[in-house]
Structures are given as structure tokens and as C-alpha cells.
Amino acid sequence: MRHLKRGDPPASLADGDGTEPAPRVAWYDKLYKEDGKINDRWNTHEKDRVTGTTPIRSALSSLSDGLCAYCGVRLPSGWHVEHWLPSDKFPRLAYYWPNLLPACAGCNLKKKAIAPPVTPKPLIDPALVAKDDEAPYNKVSFLEARIDRIIDPSHDDPMAHIEFECAAMIFVARAGSAMGALTIKKLRLLQERDVANDVARISEAVRLAISKGLADDAVVALVSLTAAYPTLVEEFCGFWRSFSLRARM
Numbered sequence: 001m002r003h004l005k006r007g008d009p010p011a012s013l014a015d016g017d018g019t020e021p022a023p024r025v026a027w028y029d030k031l032y033k034e035d036g037k038i039n040d041r042w043n044t045h046e047k048d049r050v051t052g053t054t055p056i057r058s059a060l061s062s063l064s065d066g067l068c069a070y071c072g073v074r075l076p077s078g079w080h081v082e083h084w085l086p087s088d089k090f091p092r093l094a095y096y097w098p099n100l101l102p103a104c105a106g107c108n109l110k111k112k113a114i115a116p117p118v119t120p121k122p123l124i125d126p127a128l129v130a131k132d133d134e135a136p137y138n139k140v141s142f143l144e145a146r147i148d149r150i151i152d153p154s155h156d157d158p159m160a161h162i163e164f165e166c167a168a169m170i171f172v173a174r175a176g177s178a179m180g181a182l183t184i185k186k187l188r189l190l191q192e193r194d195v196a197n198d199v200a201r202i203s204e205a206v207r208l209a210i211s212k213g214l215a216d217d218a219v220v221a222l223v224s225l226t227a228a229y230p231t232l233v234e235e236f237c238g239f240w241r242s243f244s245l246r247a248r249m
């Protein structure tokens, strides 16, 4: 899990120029489809017929360099647009760019199972005019006020809360980080068997490449090409490099 620096939203989710309401305000007027589900415009608006993607999906994929924002797996086709504050409980945040993350189906489903935060009033997109019983969502102050939550990698620096232990091939919480511990527990980061096998393969590929005398840059470039979890390659590179140096002493 890496810290994601969120840039400007795609045009369809941008704020207005102050004279007109933001374009997405109209989307909230038709928030639900006939089947009662939220209109998933992130999957449909200006969809490219050839690539099948949309500007919102492209922007989210770019945000994380094509990786799941949580587990770091290369985003498979059909990856999910994740709402950090879930859209079923916070529907009037469905099109709010700072609330959206790209996630693999596994992480999104595990995330759905986590009880959402309870708020005194329903939180809504700040572009909307709040009714009496609603409050505009201020993401920074909301997240800063809570530690009983999982990491939002587009707000928190995940590495301040969790670290990857190469020897055990698991994420562990940094000392004292309740948020790190909760994130690992709830999302079961890299804990499923298939995933553990993928991680072990990366470790072995890196070890082999180093044993053949490749420099770190070359090891990272080579193994990252096919690694399911590219961000782990560098971690293992440092681990196996220190091992081989110690062995030579």
C-alpha cells in the first residue's frame, strides 16, 4: 500500500467555476437507476467504445499507477471503483472525487464488510446545498478526527502505519498504530493463499536475479514486469541484497 497523491479530478467531477454549479450536481438529481441502485456513472459516463473505460476510471487508475489502492495488485479488468465512505450509506458522496479509489474486487468486497463510520448527520458532497439534517463532507477534518478507521491511502501515508516484513512475507502494523492493525485485519492484506503464493514467487524471482549478479535497478525492472504486486519487488530487493552482502562477509 502506497501513499497516493490525488491530483485534479476528471472534468466530469470538477467543481464549477463559481458562477454555475459543478456539473456533477445534476447527477445527484438522478442518483438512482430504475432498479434502485446508484447510477454508476463512473462506469458509464463518456465510456470509450474501444477501450471500454471511462475518464473517471482512467483518472483513478492513473492515481495509483494501475494498482489496487489497498493491496497493490495490478488492477485486473473489471476492477471496482471503491467509495471510501460507502455509497450505500453515503449516497450523496457517490460522485465526490476525494472519496473514490481504485480497488480489486477482493479488497472492495472485504471493505464493504467493514461497518461504516457513524456520523451525527448524513455527509454530502460539498458541491450540493445541504438540507438541515445534512452536513457537507470535509474529508481532511473527518479523517484526522478518527483513528478507529482503516487507512485511506489518498489521505494517510500507509507506510507510517504498516510495513511489509520480507522474511515473514506479511504486512505488520507499526508499533502503536491502531489504524494500521485495523487495516491489516479487516482487509486481510496479502493473507489469502493464492496471494501468498504470488508474493513467494516475487521473493524467489528477486533472490534468483540477485544471485545472478544483476544490479538492483535491473532486478526491479526485470521482476516488476511480471510481478502481481510490483511494489513488493523493491522491498524484496533490499531484503535479499542485505542477505547476500552478509553472506559474503
Ligand SMILES: [Zn+2]
Residues within 6 Å of the ligand: 068, 069, 070, 071, 072, 073, 103, 104, 105, 106, 107, 108
Ligand atoms: Zn486489492
